[in-house]
Each structure stands twice: as C-alpha cells, then as structure tokens.
Amino acid sequence: MERPRTVVFDLGEVLVSSGAVIPRLAAELGTTVDEFLPAYWSGRVAYDLGATAEEYWTGVLAALGRAPEPGLLARLTAIDSTKWSTLPQVSADLLAHLQAQGVRLGVLSNAPGPLAAAVRAAPWSAGIPHLVFSAEVALVKPDPGIYAHADSVYGTEPGDVVFFDDRVENVEAARAHGWDAHVWAGAGPALAALDR
Known part of the structure; x- marks a missing residue:
C-alpha cells in the first residue's frame, strides 16, 4: 500500500507574508522599512536558534540607535509573534x-x-x-x-x-x-x- x-x-x-509584519514593526519604532530591515534581519538566525526575545530586540534597537526599554521590547515581541502567526x-x-x-x-x-x-x-x-x-x-x-x-x-x-x-x-x-x-x-x- x-x-x-x-x-x-x-x-x-x-x-x-512579511508585508503584514515588517511595516507594522517599523511604524512602532518610528522608522522606515528600509532603515528597519537590516537591523531586523542581522540577528535573526540567532533568535531562530533559540536566543531570547530580550537579546534579539536589544540588538535590533542598538542597531537603530535606540535604548532597550522593557515595555518596548515586550511590544515588539508581541507584534512580531502575532503578525507572523x-x-x-x-x-x-x-x-x-x-x-x-x-x-x-x-x-x-x-x-x-x-x-x-x-x-x-x-x-x-x-x-x-x-x-x-x-x-x-x-x-x-x-x-x-x-x-x-x-x-x-x-x-x-x-x-x-x-x-x-x-x-x-x-x-x-x-x-x-x-x-x-x-x-x-x-x-x-x-x-x-x-x-x-
């Protein structure tokens, strides 16, 4: 059989599609998609391998010259997870x-x-x-x-x-x-x- x-x-x-995700995250940070994308993807493999959300988003924010405020980290994690799912x-x-x-x-x-x-x-x-x-x-x-x-x-x-x-x-x-x-x-x- x-x-x-x-x-x-x-x-x-x-x-x-990323079109439902990336613009929303960029807007949350008050930046353009073009500015946001390199910061978003640069540490993504480590995040996909199990790095914590705090580690990942702290790196994204650092690449954009932003401080890692706890409330912002939580919002970005939630938006990212909700939109992709x-x-x-x-x-x-x-x-x-x-x-x-x-x-x-x-x-x-x-x-x-x-x-x-x-x-x-x-x-x-x-x-x-x-x-x-x-x-x-x-x-x-x-x-x-x-x-x-x-x-x-x-x-x-x-x-x-x-x-x-x-x-x-x-x-x-x-x-x-x-x-x-x-x-x-x-x-x-x-x-x-x-x-x-």
Missing part, C-alpha cells in the same frame, strides 16, 4: 482545502520561541498536528539535520514529504534529504504541484 503524503509548509513568506485568508483557504481532502499537513519554519508559541496557540494550527520550529530544536534550515528531525516528528520517510519554502537553499537542502520540495510561488501553483 502506498504511504500517504505529508504536505509541509514554511511559515514566513509562504503561509504569511496570523494567516491571510488565502493561506487559511489553502489549508482548509487540503484538510478537507484528508491531506496530512505539517509546518517546518525557522522561527524564534515566541513565534512558535504564538503559532501553537493560533486556532488555525489546531488542525496541523506536526509543527517543527527551529528555536525548539536548535537547528535552522538549510541544516540537513532539521529535515531529518522533522521526519522523526512527522513519522515520515523522506519520500513521503512534499515541502514548500520560499528560499531556494532550503528547497535544495530538502531535496538532498529526499523530500519532494518546491520553491513557493503561491497557493495556485502549490495546488497544481500537488495534483501532479
């Missing part, structure tokens, strides 16, 4: 469509601890039993170890997984692991790939 496929999605720039309708519809067809779903995301907690608390994730976040396993894509770890969580063999990610290097690493991996191009192309 053929094993069922597990369809796995990245979070950022796949299920959720809120699905747009197109993604909610995609997941609902696949769930209605009985497709087994998973998430694999480079994500810090507060975001992982926000996704687990979000109503939409209740129908996705297998969520793997980098901060919880101290591995980030495209490290080969994270794909092997995800298989252990999903209970899959590499050939069982179809994966969508926005970054070519993550897709290539997933393919090297044996997953059927695709560069994200939107919900329509994803459904077409799954139909094939």
